[in-house]
Amino acid sequence: MGGMRLAAVLGLVLGGGAGLVGACRERAQAVQSGSELKQVVQQMLPAVERATGLRFKHPPVVQRRTRAQVRDYVMHKFDSDLPTAELTGAQAAYRLFGLLPDTLDLRATLVALYTEQVAGYFDPDSATLYVAADVDSPLVRMTVSHELIHALQAQYLNLDSVLQQKRHNDRRAAAQAILEGQATLAQILVMMPEQQTEGLPSFWETRKVFRTQMAQMREYAHAPLWLRETLIFPYLAGADFVRWFDGRYPGRQPFDAAMPVSTEQILHPDRYSVRHNPMVLAFTGSDGGVRYEDDLGEFEIRLLFEQLLGDTAEAEAPQLASGWHGDRYRVLPAGERQDALVWYTVWSDATTAARFARGLERAWAHRWGAPGLGGGGGGGGGGGHRTPIADRPAHDRRQSRRAAGGRAGGLGRLAGDSAGAGNAMTVQTPTRIPPTR
Secondary structure, three states: OOOOOOOOOOHHHHOOOHHHHHHHHHHOOOOOOHHHHHHHHHHHHHHHHHHHOOOOOOOOEEEEEOHHHHHHHHHHHHHHHOOHHHHHHHHHHHHHHOOOOOOOOHHHHHHHHHHHHOOEEEEOOOOEEEEEOOOOHHHHHHHHHHHHHHHHHHOOOOHHHHHOOOOOHHHHHHHHHHHHHHHHHHHHHHHOOOOOHHHOOOOHHHHHHHHHHHOOOHHHHHOOHHHHHHHHHHHHHHHHHHHHHHHHOOOOOOOHHHOOOOHHHHHOHHHHHOOOOOOEEEOOOOOOOOOEEEOOHHHHHHHHHHHHHOHHHOOOHHHHHOOEEEEEEEEEEOOOOOEEEEEEEEEOOHHHHHHHHHHHHHHHHHHHOOOOOOOOEOOOOOOOOEOOOEOOOHHHOOOOOOEOOEOEOOOOEEEOOOOOHHHOEEEEOOEEOOOOO
């Protein structure tokens, strides 16, 4: 979601595990003054180059920032990179999916959350590494090591162009996983040069430890599941992928054409290795009146099931989302104070499509109290009801249908280059939702 690029440094994530964080802290010496901070940066440059296999083209600039200045930066990035219309559209979409509470103010929540979490950040616009002045001294070196890697990445990639691909949420999440995953993994080698990354446990499998520790932070603890999990995903799942990539393709960087294009590839590196790319979906016809358009991707579909199916769904959600081959949704106005969500998903085969559809039926029932996909009827959910409002994809060759509240153009173009695309199955999930504005 969104287009904001902010390299938020999570102290509990940087070491790749609770034990590693403790070891890194023990080795970190106090950094008090600005001159000491600059000296730390200069001392770390060779270790960062060794850990990443890249060389600095020019040394980075480093400065301190107060917590108030950090907040000002976060708000500035929101205002410049995520305009009001874009943010309100995304907020409407995630409310409709059930990933955000209907009353949550997304901008205020994100500003508070990032302000709390940021220990340091690299700003691509000024090519400057900033460290928050109130960060504990042991964490300063960890922060610097992480952000130096972002500074180095920026000398080989246009970070803004990579992370501000509008309306390509899943692809952007995969790119962020590469950048944060590489920074997380390389940071360990900078702080603990004798550490062999092959011997480390799965970062993603240790996420429960991070959840517990980060729950001690007020804004994080009160944030919705979707925000909490998408915050840690690029660091942990990204680190696992980059470690796999380094072993599979030694001496190469996962940049440019080698960058994964979906969270499916981050979660399942074997699908990356065979270039199992998602099918590209596009709505046909005019986009006039569309409030927002984007995709979820496999990881956020997992979160959808976790959110809507309750506490027991975490083990089930990966299977329900597995087989994802692409998706696209639109938020449309559907009458006074109402929005409509039109969502198409594509699956690798009939089995995964049917499994997803059954799971989504249960999830929608939890959310809205109405059974079924597509068909009308069903009460509950605050008086809401579901009505098909979208055309079938062109290749489906079924007659299109319309309903009150607007009509979305059909998915007339379905293109993809991944294996098995000819057998892909499409699930139509158009839904009309109660008032949300």
